[in-house]
Amino acid sequence: MADQKKMVEAITPMDEDFAKWYTDIVKKAELVDYSSVRGCMIIRPYGYAIWENIQRILDGMFKACGHENVYLPLFIPESLLQKEKDHVEGFAPEVAWVTHGGSDKLTERLCVRPTSETLFCEHYAHIINSYRDLPKLYNQWCSVVRWEKTTRPFLRTMEFLWQEGHTIHETREEAEAETRQMLDVYADFAQNHLAIPVLKGQKTEKEKFAGAVSTYTIEAMMHDGKALQSGTSHYFGDGFAKAFDISFQGRDNTRQFPHQTSWGMSTRILGAIIMTHGDDNGLVLPPDIAPIQLVIVPVAMHKEGVMEAATALRNRLSAGWRVKLDDSDNSPGWKYAEYEMKGVPLRLELGPRDIQEGQCVLVRRDNREKYFVPLDELDQKIPEILRLYQDALFEKAAANRKRRTFQAASMEELCGIASENSGYIKAMWCGSLACEEALKEKAGVSSRCIPFEQETISDRCVCCGKPASQMVVWGKAY
Amino acid sequence: MADQKKMVEAITPMDEDFAKWYTDIVKKAELVDYSSVRGCMIIRPYGYAIWENIQRILDGMFKACGHENVYLPLFIPESLLQKEKDHVEGFAPEVAWVTHGGSDKLTERLCVRPTSETLFCEHYAHIINSYRDLPKLYNQWCSVVRWEKTTRPFLRTMEFLWQEGHTIHETREEAEAETRQMLDVYADFAQNHLAIPVLKGQKTEKEKFAGAVSTYTIEAMMHDGKALQSGTSHYFGDGFAKAFDISFQGRDNTRQFPHQTSWGMSTRILGAIIMTHGDDNGLVLPPDIAPIQLVIVPVAMHKEGVMEAATALRNRLSAGWRVKLDDSDNSPGWKYAEYEMKGVPLRLELGPRDIQEGQCVLVRRDNREKYFVPLDELDQKIPEILRLYQDALFEKAAANRKRRTFQAASMEELCGIASENSGYIKAMWCGSLACEEALKEKAGVSSRCIPFEQETISDRCVCCGKPASQMVVWGKAY
Numbered sequence: 001m002a003d004q005k006k007m008v009e010a011i012t013p014m015d016e017d018f019a020k021w022y023t024d025i026v027k028k029a030e031l032v033d034y035s036s037v038r039g040c041m042i043i044r045p046y047g048y049a050i051w052e053n054i055q056r057i058l059d060g061m062f063k064a065c066g067h068e069n070v071y072l073p074l075f076i077p078e079s080l081l082q083k084e085k086d087h088v089e090g091f092a093p094e095v096a097w098v099t100h101g102g103s104d105k106l107t108e109r110l111c112v113r114p115t116s117e118t119l120f121c122e123h124y125a126h127i128i129n130s131y132r133d134l135p136k137l138y139n140q141w142c143s144v145v146r147w148e149k150t151t152r153p154f155l156r157t158m159e160f161l162w163q164e165g166h167t168i169h170e171t172r173e174e175a176e177a178e179t180r181q182m183l184d185v186y187a188d189f190a191q192n193h194l195a196i197p198v199l200k201g202q203k204t205e206k207e208k209f210a211g212a213v214s215t216y217t218i219e220a221m222m223h224d225g226k227a228l229q230s231g232t233s234h235y236f237g238d239g240f241a242k243a244f245d246i247s248f249q250g251r252d253n254t255r256q257f258p259h260q261t262s263w264g265m266s267t268r269i270l271g272a273i274i275m276t277h278g279d280d281n282g283l284v285l286p287p288d289i290a291p292i293q294l295v296i297v298p299v300a301m302h303k304e305g306v307m308e309a310a311t312a313l314r315n316r317l318s319a320g321w322r323v324k325l326d327d328s329d330n331s332p333g334w335k336y337a338e339y340e341m342k343g344v345p346l347r348l349e350l351g352p353r354d355i356q357e358g359q360c361v362l363v364r365r366d367n368r369e370k371y372f373v374p375l376d377e378l379d380q381k382i383p384e385i386l387r388l389y390q391d392a393l394f395e396k397a398a399a400n401r402k403r404r405t406f407q408a409a410s411m412e413e414l415c416g417i418a419s420e421n422s423g424y425i426k427a428m429w430c431g432s433l434a435c436e437e438a439l440k441e442k443a444g445v446s447s448r449c450i451p452f453e454q455e456t457i458s459d460r461c462v463c464c465g466k467p468a469s470q471m472v473v474w475g476k477a478y
Numbered sequence: 479m480a481d482q483k484k485m486v487e488a489i490t491p492m493d494e495d496f497a498k499w500y501t502d503i504v505k506k507a508e509l510v511d512y513s514s515v516r517g518c519m520i521i522r523p524y525g526y527a528i529w530e531n532i533q534r535i536l537d538g539m540f541k542a543c544g545h546e547n548v549y550l551p552l553f554i555p556e557s558l559l560q561k562e563k564d565h566v567e568g569f570a571p572e573v574a575w576v577t578h579g580g581s582d583k584l585t586e587r588l589c590v591r592p593t594s595e596t597l598f599c600e601h602y603a604h605i606i607n608s609y610r611d612l613p614k615l616y617n618q619w620c621s622v623v624r625w626e627k628t629t630r631p632f633l634r635t636m637e638f639l640w641q642e643g644h645t646i647h648e649t650r651e652e653a654e655a656e657t658r659q660m661l662d663v664y665a666d667f668a669q670n671h672l673a674i675p676v677l678k679g680q681k682t683e684k685e686k687f688a689g690a691v692s693t694y695t696i697e698a699m700m701h702d703g704k705a706l707q708s709g710t711s712h713y714f715g716d717g718f719a720k721a722f723d724i725s726f727q728g729r730d731n732t733r734q735f736p737h738q739t740s741w742g743m744s745t746r747i748l749g750a751i752i753m754t755h756g757d758d759n760g761l762v763l764p765p766d767i768a769p770i771q772l773v774i775v776p777v778a779m780h781k782e783g784v785m786e787a788a789t790a791l792r793n794r795l796s797a798g799w800r801v802k803l804d805d806s807d808n809s810p811g812w813k814y815a816e817y818e819m820k821g822v823p824l825r826l827e828l829g830p831r832d833i834q835e836g837q838c839v840l841v842r843r844d845n846r847e848k849y850f851v852p853l854d855e856l857d858q859k860i861p862e863i864l865r866l867y868q869d870a871l872f873e874k875a876a877a878n879r880k881r882r883t884f885q886a887a888s889m890e891e892l893c894g895i896a897s898e899n900s901g902y903i904k905a906m907w908c909g910s911l912a913c914e915e916a917l918k919e920k921a922g923v924s925s926r927c928i929p930f931e932q933e934t935i936s937d938r939c940v941c942c943g944k945p946a947s948q949m950v951v952w953g954k955a956y
Binding site: 033035036037040041042043044045048049051052068069070071072073074075076077079080092093094095096097098099100101102103110112119122123126127138142143145147159161 | 511513514515518519520521522523526527529530546547548549550551552553554555557558570571572573574575576577578579580581588590597600601604605616620621623625637639
């Protein structure tokens with residue numbers, strides 16, 4: 001069978017070629033296919049089911065703190081994009097332009113949205129008149145387009161799926177609290193649902209979002225020590241409000257400018273899941289977002305009673321978990337390999353002997369640990385083992401991050417670490433763009449963030465030696 | 479208050495100006511806002527929440543019959559769009575063309591997808607090799623763009639949200655069964671969830687989808703007698719497969735072409751909901767898709783115990799329904815008008831006297847019928863009343879359709895009916911394009927469908943008088 005042949009070819013080991021390992025997984029776990037549309041990906045059913053689980057959980061978290069979903073147009077007229085100066089400078093070089101509708105040339109070009117601040121601002125200007133109209137806590141699930149030169153599935157694609165939250169508030173304090181709240185939501189989601197430890201902090205001026213006053217980020221560390229920016233939250237002050245003429249009558253009857261935020265998480269996070277938890281046998285998925293949480297593999301399935309017992313078990317367990325029973329003709333060994341490739345957290349093996357003894361074997365995806373479990377204890381044991389599994393994923397990722405976190409007090413030390421290792425380097429920074437650029441040039445690292453949890457490595461900038469009070473985490477990034 | 483002022487202006491009565499009544503509702507129920515992007519709409523929280531409910535129900539129905547969701551690119555290269563001749567002829571005149579990425583001119587233009595058959599075909603050609611790979615039952619939730627000259631919210635917009643199912647099968651029979659199955663899913667959804675009676679039938683050659691062998695449709699009749707095509711399902715035969723070189727090794731080891739289908743329902747259906755059930759006080763929403771199913775309006779809310787009782791009721795009823803408690807400063811009368819405008823199926827009024835008597839008043843949106851219900855019987859009474867309400871919506875729409883359904887045995891009769899009435903006209907047809915075009919020209923009606931349930935009005939074509947065995951339903955359409 002064609003499918004079987006595909007599976008038998010092993011994937012490239014991670015240590016041999018990490019980039020190849022990544023694309024092998026993406027392809028062989030059937031997350032993505034390529035198309036003739038350069039830089040765009042086809043998200044296949046298994047990949048999209050992961051995204052649907054992510055959407056469902058995040059959407060619930062957003063709604064729990066009062067956000068509502070909306071849908072704004074795909075296109076932005078050129079004149080609208082140009083209203084906020086920093087924003088257009090950041091995005092104009094990387095947008096796709098629509099110039100014709102049918103056979104007619106447009107009088108004004110439309111760009112395909114790279115992000116929707118400008119559209120939200122125009123809408124807010126229509127609907128906000130009084131402090132009573134505030135806040136608006138909106139979110140949108142959609143796809144956006146950024147004209148990238150080089151692309152990789154999930155990590156950097158011309159089109160990607162995401163959510164973009166856009167909120168508008170009466171006061172600066174409220175907007176800043178929203179910005180931080182949404183960063184906390186992302187961190188909670190990454191750590192507690194995806195088992196990915198993240199570093200929370202602020203982006204430098206150089207790395208912040210085009211048009212923002214401040215950008216906050218959660219940074220995850222991949223297995224190879226590179227950082228992946230996994231969610232960002234921006235505070236805009238009243239800059240967009242002024243550019244788009246959004247004002248409201250305040251409680252004191254004066255005309256005031258509102259304060260805005262935006263925040264986003266995208267299909268990039270699938271790249272983080274793959275590169276944080278995956279191994280040389282394939283994907284390893286956290287249970288909350290796994291399309292299949294438990295796969296039942298019947299052993300000696302043509303023996304009397306096996307399929308009946310397996311089917312009964314599937315029906316029973318489906319009430320609590322996403323369960324698949326694989327009753328195909330493939331051998332159990334082939335199935336084991338397939339569901340390991342697909343990262344299914346638990347495998348349940350059930351053969352004639354097990355049925356006789358009223359038990360089954362549960363096998364964890366991460367370490368292949370086996371548990372012999374009486375059938376009538378499954379409802380207690382499955383959540384217990386999934387908990388252990390989830391914790392182990394987090395611990396393994398945290399241990400990798402710890403092993404790959406360094407600190408440097410001098411430029412020489414920093415360059416030495418950066419040349420020999422891949423990971424986070426903590427070092428003091430004076431706050432100047434010149435030093436940030438020098439670090440990029442000399443050590444090949446960029447600032448990942450100014451962590452909220454600060455430490456004092458020294459009292460001098462690692463680059464220029466001037467007094468420094470900020471510790472920055474530096475590294476290479478996807 | 480600005481909001482209050484907005485509400486006080488009444489909407490245009492339906493009988494005075496149906497088109498104005500429609501846009502008034504769309505605007506004042508806060509379903510949609512306009513933007514500077516011509517022909518595109520902003521779907522506001524209340525409108526989007528309806529769409530989310532539609533998505534949730536439909537997605538569940540699709541998955542229950544084995545469909546999986548995927549995501550394909552937003553763009554289609556010009557050469558790919560051109561591979562199937564009829565398809566490109568139908569769509570090329572109405573697509574938006576991307577010609578530049580950043581500042582670079584593209585070597586090949588990309589169109590923004592108007593529908594995704596071509597992309598699905600390219601993907602199928604990659605992943606299908608053997609009969610074992612079939613069927614693929616895919617669906618995609620996304621937005622599409624068609625360059626329309628004149629637009630109206632939900633009914634005809636340049637960009638709209640929809641789902642597009644695309645399936646591929648081993649045999650013609652399987653694909654045809656799928657096409658009909660999905661039409662039944664749409665009819666079930668429209669009738670049982672949206673309370674909209676629909677006519678099921680086949681489109682004529684002239685009206686079928688570009689590239690299809692046959693197109694099936696569900697047609698709904700709006701309050702003004704015009705038809706709205708509400709969902710379509712297409713059988714493609716192996717035409718696309720041949721154009722895109724999709725073939726598989728059959729059970730008999732020969733190379734074969736698979737058979738395909740596609741089917742879609744869009745945000746247009748919100749237009750159908752508005753124009754089927756709405757009245758001069760605003761929206762009237764079927765319970766299954768209403769963002770708020772029951773609104774609690776406390777009366778004399780500043781009297782002791784009222785807000786406590788209302789809050790307790792909200793908390794209790796929220797376990798079973800989507801409930802809102804309006805504790806704003808607005809008067810009860812103002813609130814009644816607001817939630818009537820928003821089409822909330824049930825209003826629950828609760829005042830000090832009611833609390834004393836352990837009861838409340840439930841008021842239906844459709845006919846303002848009042849029910850005095852003991853508080854401890856609410857859990858039984860609410861579903862009972864919602865059932866009556868849902869049935870009444872369906873009956874009212876069915877009665878309108880019956881009143882506006884005519885039949886004609888001659889051209890003279892047909893023209894007379896069409897000039898004096900708006901509705902469906904049943905008449906026999908010989909099957910020729912000439913007669914179809916003559917009916918359009920002389921009576922201003924188009925063929926809505928060839929209903930599955932046929933009747934014999936006469937044995938002659940209403941137009942040319944030649945022998946005819948097909949009854950067609952003719953009418954004006956949105």
